[in-house]
Amino acid sequence: MNYGSYIVHLQKSLLKRTLRGEHYVKLYSYRYLINGFAVVITPRQADKLSGRKEVANVMLDYSVRTATTHTPEFLGLPQGAWVQEGGPQFAGQGVVIGLIDTGIDPTHPSFADDLSTDSYPVPAHYSGICEVTNDFPSGSCNRKLVGAQHFAASAITRGVFNASQDLASPSDSDGHGTHTASIAAGNHGIPVVVAGHQFGNASGMAPRAHIAVYKALYKSFGGFAADVVAAIDQAAEDNVDIISLSITPNRRPPGLATFFNPIDMALLSAVKAGIFVVQAAGNTGPSPKSMSSYSPWIFTVGASAHDRVYSNYVVLGNNLTIQGVGLAPGTDGDPMYNLVAAPHALKNNTASCNEMSLGECQDSSHLDADLIRGKILVCSYSIRFVLGLSSVKQALDTANDVSAAGVIFYLDPFVLGFQLNPTPMHMPGLIIPSSDDSKVGQPRANAAAQLFLFFLPFLLSFLASC
Incomplete structure (x- = not known):
């Protein structure tokens, strides 16, 4: 034994x-x-x-959640660590990164192992397995993705596991795990395509490293400590070199000493075993007590700044330029486009043009397509978008249904203190992020104002995942 x-x-x-x-x-x-x-x-x-003398501590299981991105050039890797390693084609070679997350999409090109003819063996010290299921078939693992397993016993026992949505396999139905895996060790020079348009090339921080996936978090509910500790324990037994966790507890662990919880104690033993442990600081802050990685033996990573510049803008007919946010194609050629606000393009039988949802372009049945066809549709971006009651995707579908040439969202002045992230759009479009700049927000009916749209992609040559 x-x-x-x-x-x-x-x-x-x-x-x-x-x-x-x-x-x-x-x-x-x-x-x-x-x-x-x-x-x-x-x-x-x-x-x-x-009460047993053999038992040091008993703790109630608790829930955890995902926490996440960016960039070799921003970190200076091409002129620094990558040079020391011999370039991105060698950076991370021989290292196995164990990722505790929501799984992985094995078909993503960031995890292919046939992009180079160079020798790329699976490290001999790694002893993990590749779990095979209906949605994670044989052949999903390769020399890049060297292992994959899932852990869900606690979630299943609680009755919260949805097999059709959460997938009882290493397969990623959420996207978070695929995202973090590509940030850590995605292949170098992978084209980034958003809404059918090229936005440069992507690379992981250590593009030559190998990936071992230990899925313990799920799309519909997050995860639980019991499953996470099982994943950590298995990763260590499999001899990974690094354990990466872009996850944090949903609340501060009980007691004065926050590190007396099973996840941090397991990670302490991992460090003692020679494994480098990395954890996200969390998605909140900056404010006192906003950190969600508590223990000094964990290498905690947080973001304080980034160099992303979203150079999208519109040019009005009077040459006024307004900056915007959005990952979208530009308008074709040099023509100018008339603009029309959604409340000014309602059908005659629509009850009230003052209803908030009508201005948000969420339902094409209320709009007169003849008034909008070939024009830029102007929609409001209200607090309902922040709360998830309205969506950019639905507004884009509306614009498409009424044959609009593009769409502009102007910010409601009550939407304050929220960061607007660039949203992929399949047609020309952007969000004007400041209500002070929403000069196209409520054009007069039959206004002759025109605008020329330029949607310039921000520099994605250094984006870590796609």
């Missing part, structure tokens, strides 16, 4: 002696980094276990 099997035997024995004749369900045995287990029991049974 090896040491790991001996640990599992002791855990089973403890449960049987303490909960003799009682019902319980053991989900995981943690045997490599920490000596512990995840078990479904009642509060009374938890009290009985905590």
Whole structure:
């Protein structure tokens, strides 16, 4: 019997002696980094276990969530670390990065292993497996994606797991895991295509490194500590060199010492085993106590600035230029386009032009296509977009239904303090991010104002994922 099997035997024995004749369900045995287990029991049974001298700590399982991006050039890699490694074609060679996340899309070109004829063997020290399921078929792994497994016992026991949406496999139905994997070790020079348009090339930070995926988070609910610790324990047993977690707890762990939680204790043992551990600082802040990575043995990564410039803008007929946000194609050629605000293009039988949703272009049935065809449709961007009650995608569908040449969103003055990210659009379009600049917001009916749209892609040659 090896040491790991001996640990599992002791855990089973403890449960049987303490909960003799009682019902319980053991989900995981943690045997490599920490000596512990995840078990479904009642509060009374938890009290009985905590009273045993063999038990150091009992903690209630808790939920976790994803946390995320950007850029070799911004970090100075082409002139720094990549030069030391011999260029991007060697950066990360021989290193296996274990990613605890929402899985991966194995068909993405960032994870192909046939982009070079150079020798690219799977590191001999890595001993992980590639799980095979209906939606993660045999052949999904390769010399780049060297391992893939999923962990969902806690989620399934809680009854929150949706097999059709969350996928009981390493496959990524959310996109977050694919995104973070490509940031860490995506292949170098992968074309970025958004809405059918080229936006430069992408690269991971260590494009020659190998990826091992340990899926423990899911699209519909996030994840739970019990599953995450099982993923960490397996990654360490598989001999990964780095463990990367773009995940954080949904709340501060209980107690004065935040590191007395199973995730941080497992990561401490991983560091002691020689694994470099990286965790996202979280998506909140900057403000006091906004950090979500608590322990000094974890290399915590947060973003304080970036060099992204969104150079999209519109030029009005009077040569006034207004900056905007949006990943979209430009208008064809040099013609000018008339603009029409949604409230001024309603059908005669529409009840009220003052209703907020009508100005947001969410329903083409209320709009007169004859008034809009070939013009730029102007829509309001209200708090309803922030709350998820309205969407840019739906407005684009509306613009397409009424044959608009493009769409402009002007910011409602009540939408304050929210960062507007560039949204992929399949037609010319942008969001004017400041209500002070929304000079096209409410043009007069039958106004002769015209505008010329330029949608210049920001520099995506250094974007880390696509």
